[in-house]
Amino acid sequence: MSTIQKATLHALPPSHPCLTVEAGLRHKGIEYEKVDLQMGRHGDQIEEIYGEGRRTVPGLTIGDERIHGSVAILERLEELVPENPLYPEPIATQVREAERWADGDLQDMGRRLPWGALHFRPEAMGTLAGGESLDPAGTDFAIKFVRASWKYHSLTAVQLAEDLVALPGMIDRIEGFAEAGIIDGDEPTAADFQIGATIRVLLTVGDLEPVLAGSAAERIARRHFPDYAGLVPAGAFPDGWVKPRG
Numbered sequence: 001m002s003t004i005q006k007a008t009l010h011a012l013p014p015s016h017p018c019l020t021v022e023a024g025l026r027h028k029g030i031e032y033e034k035v036d037l038q039m040g041r042h043g044d045q046i047e048e049i050y051g052e053g054r055r056t057v058p059g060l061t062i063g064d065e066r067i068h069g070s071v072a073i074l075e076r077l078e079e080l081v082p083e084n085p086l087y088p089e090p091i092a093t094q095v096r097e098a099e100r101w102a103d104g105d106l107q108d109m110g111r112r113l114p115w116g117a118l119h120f121r122p123e124a125m126g127t128l129a130g131g132e133s134l135d136p137a138g139t140d141f142a143i144k145f146v147r148a149s150w151k152y153h154s155l156t157a158v159q160l161a162e163d164l165v166a167l168p169g170m171i172d173r174i175e176g177f178a179e180a181g182i183i184d185g186d187e188p189t190a191a192d193f194q195i196g197a198t199i200r201v202l203l204t205v206g207d208l209e210p211v212l213a214g215s216a217a218e219r220i221a222r223r224h225f226p227d228y229a230g231l232v233p234a235g236a237f238p239d240g241w242v243k244p245r246g
């Protein structure tokens with residue numbers, strides 16, 4: 001176990017970048033305290049700790065040091081604990097390229113598609129906390145919450161449809177990373193954690209199962225993030241929106 005002390009992760013429970021950092025901390029053997037922030041207020045809370053303009057999770061403090069964002073955090077963990085490398089030679093450059101792609105386009109899609117599916121099946125929001133589908137009163141609350149989330153993420157039906165068209169190509173790209181040995185090897189890389197966390201969230205959307213089934217993306221998601229609550233039953237998205245691979 002690492003001798004690093006006083007590591008504190010500031011997170012939101014459903015956040016896939018936070019899952020990424022937790023996986024990195026465990027892989028490096030670093031003990032940490034997790035502080036779950038309040039949904040809706042987390043932007044102000046993060047900005048107060050990590051500085052102006054930094055309003056997203058995750059953030060990590062190690063002593064007096066403050067590190068913001070999953071990519072920066074994993075890179076710092078690699079510096080502090082070189083053992084069990086997340087950026088192994090000779091593929092370190094390729095891992096970083098895959099990681100940054102996953103931290104951008106893929107990560108954004110991982111936010112939009114689950115919230116998009118919940119628009120059509122708001123009662124499923126209860127499963128995200130490990131519970132059952134919501135009753136009518138709970139569904140009324142979920143509808144309001146999902147509407148606010150659409151506004152926060154600037155979601156539209158057109159954007160969702162475009163995401164669903166693009167998703168099979170993204171899964172094929174991840175397959176290429178696996179074939180090149182950048183992910184899905186005996187030991188995880190930073191790209192495994194960045195990609196796997198987002199895909200694990202997408203696996204909660206039943207409509208996406210045919211796109212993800214049997215892929216390297218699904219393998220690393222279930223391997224590194226076996227436990228993640230939530231299921232939006234298949235049939236949420238309108239007919240024809242979900243596009244198959246191949």
